[in-house]
Amino acid sequence: MSYAMGTATTTNFVAQPRHSRREISPGNQNGFISFKASSRIPIMPSNFNNSASIRASVLTDKTNKRVEVDCNAEICRFCELGNLRSAMDMLQNSKKSQLESSTYCSILQLCANHKSLQDGKKVHSVISSNSVDVNGLLGCKLVYMYVTCGDLREARRVFDGIPKEDVFLWSLLMNHYAKVGDFRESITLFKQMHHLGIDANSYSFSCVLKCFGALGSLVGGEQAHGYLLRLGFDSHNAVGNALISFYAKCKQIESADKVFEDLSDRDVISWNSIISGHVTNGISEEGLEIFREMQLLEVKMDLATMVSVLPACAEMGRLFLGRALHGYGIKACYGREITLNNTLVDMYSKCVCLDDAIRVFQTMNERSVVSWTSMMAGYAREGQLTSAIKLFHKMETEGVKPDLFTVTSILHACASNGSLEDGKNLHDHVRRNNLQPNLFVANALMDMYAKCGSMTDARLVFDEMIVRDIVSWNTMIGGYSKNCLPNDALNLFINMQSESKPNGVSMACVLPACSSLSALERGREIHGNVVRNGFSSDHHVNNSLVDMYVKCGALEVARLLFNMMPVKDLVSWTVMIAGYGMHGRGKDAIAVFNEMHRTGIKPDGISFIAILYACSHSGLVDEGWRFFNFMRNDCKIEPKLEHYACMVDLLARAGHLTKAYKFIGMMPIEPDSTVWGALLCGCRIHRDVKLAENVAERVFELEPENTGYYVLLANIYSEAEKWEEVKKLRERIGRKGLKKNPGCSWVEIKSKYHVFVSGDRSHPQTKRIQSFLEKVKTRMKEERHLPNKRYALINAGDMEKEEALCGHSEKLAMAFGILSLPPGKTIRVTKNLRVCGDCHEMAKFISNMVGREIILRDSNRFHHFEHGRCSCRGYW
Structure with a gap:
């Protein structure tokens, strides 16, 4: 090999001392090494030039190699010691030729360990400036550093650019x-x-x-x-x-x-996964069975096992097992584990051991937002809303930031308890923390306002939403339906269909609006929507459909649909029983109740309200007593105020007023206005003014602001023609500033509602309506069906009373229905108050006169008028 000398002379070098190993620098191409003269080397004779230069070259090579080795080794040593600062300083002061790929890998690993994205980016910059190939291990390390430091976007960019x-x-x-x-x-x-x-x-x-x-x-x-x-x-x-x-x-x-x-x-994770799978899928009993099998096989449980099993204990009410797991957790030194304690708080509160839940919560050395939320949910579950709200504020003062689940949980608690004021305060917190844009929070706010009866506030939240899902629409539609705003519910349902496709819940939410309005045609349209969209198998939708047909007067259609239901739950049977009761078919209601009992479905308190109501509106006194005793003695259901009110109504309607009064006196719980009100209604039916006065004063003490009871007593006085008492009562109503709800009736013609109020002459068809009613009145007089003037409720002459009776809203609606609907079509009229006796008699006469069925729904029940008879048989 030849060496280029400074004098440009070449010579063949044959031998070298043992210490002068030749190294070819990676930066020197063509295999040549350059020697540089040093001032420290004395001038030697010319024949020594070659050997002296070679010795200098060897020393320089050795020094460079040692520096290079020392640089990589030193950086790696700093990395092993975890000294990122020193490693970075040395990296940035090193030359390109001195650094190896493994050195870059070591320092990238250290950046990842320290989660120092800034330093990691500097290393990446050095790699790029030194034109180092990023592949193999170095590429993996770069990607690893970025993902570990949280820059997933840059990690993906590196990933996409390497093999x-x-x-x-x-x-x-x-x-x-x-x-x-x-x-x-x-x-x-x-x-x-x-x-x-x-x-x-x-x-x-x-x-x-x-x-x-x-x-x-x-x-x-x-x-x-x-x-x-x-x-x-x-x-x-x-x-x-x-x-x-x-x-x-x-x-x-x-x-x-x-x-x-x-x-x-199988390891413990396998067992935990299958146990958790059963529990989260609502099969807690099987989850506990698998846990028992795990114990028999002596598989040692861990923390995750307990966290999986405790929710099953809560679901199944297995307090004993929950306590045993609690004890095991303490012995296994899991007592300070926050996940276990959170699960224990939830388990104890769901097993109605709130004191134990509080004890676990108070002894926790560390609490997360889950801990606070579980405790709040426990308070709310026990109806201690005030304690839940206080705990929420305490959590805030301790610096724990509530998450979305916390906020929605408290909102649901406010909704369940009807606490509008607390809900509004929480809404202020939501606004301050800019949480309202969150879809779940907005839906929870609407639900809270709807359940607290403030649909105006609910609509404000709804209108401010940028994004709405199906839950948003359903919450509003259901809220309008439950808050007696059926027209708003139907209008919103129509608007919804232009933005979102309704689901089964939507149908179940809007159908009660049809029921409220007796809007049979609209209900049929929604039924068609249900069939077209495949919701016919949804039993909630089917229950709502049966209820809609019942309350729209199509009882036979309701029964047909009920019979076709593949699965009937307790709600299905109760709706059908109540339906027969509303239509005065008490014996059919009893038959359905007995059929339900034979199928093995156990009735609850609501089922008994339905059957007692049916007996009351059909005059089945003995059967009503039998069901009342069956509920108490056989089903071990303690009667509530609603059941006692049904029994008082049953006795009062049948004319057993004194017996009803004594029954109230023997009640084990304090009677409320509903119980006394049922007796007051009976007093009106049987015109017992003296007892009515006594009962009314008790009702006024309990509900001094309820106008309906004052009006009821005024009607009793009017029918008895005690006009001075009527005057005094009306003055009393005026002093209290109370207002009577005006009576109104409506009829549906081609999906459009025509509403009439008493004495209304604003309708375009008023002349035709009045002309028809005059013909009916004339025919009734000819056939000696004289108007019952005591229902006029005014102190005037016979002529004025007759005119007042002719202007009752239900008569106007019936007349318009007969004039507008084709021959043979059933006339369906709905009234917001109880139908008056004179209108009841006229409806019977008209049904026979024109040969049409008239179905009238008032605030109490249905009246089916046909061939001059009514289905109520006088029990209304």
Whole structure:
């Protein structure tokens, strides 16, 4: 080999001393080494030039090599010591030629350990400026550093620009996408990896199954299951556990059970996954059975086992087992674990052991927002709303920031207790913290306002929402229906269909609005919508449909639909029983009740209210007593005020006023205005003025602001023609500033409602209506059906009373229906108050006169007028 000398002379070098090893610098191309003269070397004779220069070259090479080795070694040493600052300083002061790829990897690992994104980016900058190839291990380290430091976007950019044949790199990125909740992107990476022919490993399968489970994508998960079977990963414990969890999240618990049974090597995670799967799918009893099997096989439980089993104890009310697990947790030194304590607080509160829940909560050395929320939910569950609200404010003062679940939980508590003021205060907190844009919070606010009866506030929240989901629409529609605003509910349902497709809940929410209005035609349209969209199998929708047909007067259609229902729950039977009761068919109601009892469905308190109501409105006194005693003695249901009110109504309607009065005196609980009001109604029916006066004073003490009871007594006086007493009572009403709800009736013609009030002459068809009623009045006089003037309720002459009677709203609505509907069509009229006796008699006469069925629904019940008779038989 020849060496280029400073004198440009060349010579053949044959021998070298042992210490002068030659090193070729990586930066020196063509294999030449340059020697530089040093001032320290004395001038030697010319024949010594070659050997002296060579010795200098050797010394320089050795020094450079030592510096290079020392630089990489020193940085790695700093990395091993965790000294990121010194490592970074040395890196930035080093030359490009001095650094090895492994050194970059070491310092990137240290940046990841310290989660120092800033330093990691500096290292990446040095790598880029030094034109170092980023592939293999160095590429993996860069991606790892970025994902660990939280910069997933930059990690993906590096990932997309490097060769990636190693499954580890794909799994790494997939896992971090899953951690941040971007499950779809993780699945996309898995598919890309498969498309490139890179076989997945157990980690990537576990990750992608988790993603499919989180998204509820059963088909995608099943495809991944088939893929891993082909690669032979079904025997891997981690993959099996992931499959169990996936199927459980997709509500395929039978598939989860099969994977669990086929798993040869089960660890505690396998048992925890299958137990948790059963519990979260509402099969807590089976979850506890698996837990018992786990104990028999002596599989040692861990913290996750207890956290999975305790919710099952709460669900099943297994307080003894819950306490045993609590004791085990303490002995196993889990007593300070926050997840266990949170679950214990929830378990004790759901098992109606609020004191134990409080004790666990107070002894917790560390509390998370979950701890506070669980405790608040416990208070709310026991009806201690004030304590829940106080705890919420205490949590704020301790610096714990409430999460969305906390806010929605407290809002639901306010809704359940009807606490509008507390709900509004919480709404202020929501505004201050800018939480209202959150969809779940906005929906909870609307639900709270709706259940507290403030639909104006609910609508304000609804109108301010930027994004609405199906829950938002259903909450508002249901709120309008339950707050006696049926027209608003129907209008919003129409608006909804232009923005969102209704679901089964939407139908169940809007149908009560049709029921309230007796809007049969609109109800039929919604029924058609139900059939077209495949909601016919939804038993909640079916129950609402039966209720709608019942309350719209189509009792036979309701029964036909009831008979077709594949599954009948307690609500289904109760709706049908109440329906027969409303239509005065008490014996049919009793037959349905007995049929329900034979099928093994146990009646509850509401079912007994329905059957007692049916007996009352059909004059079935003995049967009513039998059901009342059956409820108390056989079903062990303690009667509530509603049941006592039904019994008083039963006796009073049948004319047993004194017996009803004594029954009230023997009640074990203090009677309320509803109980006394039932007796007052009986006094009107049987015109017992003296008892009415006594009963009315008791009612006025209990509900001094309820105008209805004052009006009822005034009507009793009017019918008895005690006009001076009527005057005094009306003056009393005026002094209190009370207002009577005006009586109104309406009839549906071609899906349009025509509303009439007493004495109304504003309708375009008024002349035709009055002419028809005059003809009816004339015919009634000819056939000696004289108007009952005591129902006129005014102190005037016979002529004025007759005119007043002719102007009653139900008569106007009936007349308009007969004039507007085609021959043979049933006339359906609804009134907001009780039908008056004279209108009742005229309706019977008109039904016979024109040969039409008239169905009149008043505030108490239905009246079916046909051939001059009424279905109520006088019990109304």
